[in-house]
Amino acid sequence: MPLERRSYSKSFKAQVIAECVQPDISIANVALTHNLNANLVHKWIRMHAQKKPGTANYLHPGQGSATDSRTASMLCLVILFLSLDRLLD
Numbered sequence: 001m002p003l004e005r006r007s008y009s010k011s012f013k014a015q016v017i018a019e020c021v022q023p024d025i026s027i028a029n030v031a032l033t034h035n036l037n038a039n040l041v042h043k044w045i046r047m048h049a050q051k052k053p054g055t056a057n058y059l060h061p062g063q064g065s066a067t068d069s070r071t072a073s074m075l076c077l078v079i080l081f082l083s084l085d086r087l088l089d
Contacts, residue, residue, distance in 0.1 A: 013044050020045070021077045049076055 019030045020041065027045075031038040 013048075016041055017045060017048065017077065045076065 016030060016034060016036070019025065019033075020027050027041050028038040031041045
């Protein structure tokens with residue numbers, strides 16, 4: 001019997017993204033806490049960033065230094081956190 005693909009509500013995605021913004025919390029740790037794959041959480045962040053002009057500066061792994069990538073990820077998450085109300089629309 002094939003497994004059904006799980007789906008997540010917009011409010012749950014918003015909650016996960018909001019947790020990723022917290023200081024000293026890694027995206028991987030948030031994902032593990034919710035039994036999610038970290039790549040899925042990154043995908044949600046990227047998808048939301050694409051919908052928001054000015055937030056598409058998210059650096060993918062392998063671009064720039066690790067510090068640059070982490071800083072860019074955190075900046076993207078802060079911008080996303082500030083616009084979470086639109087995610088719930």
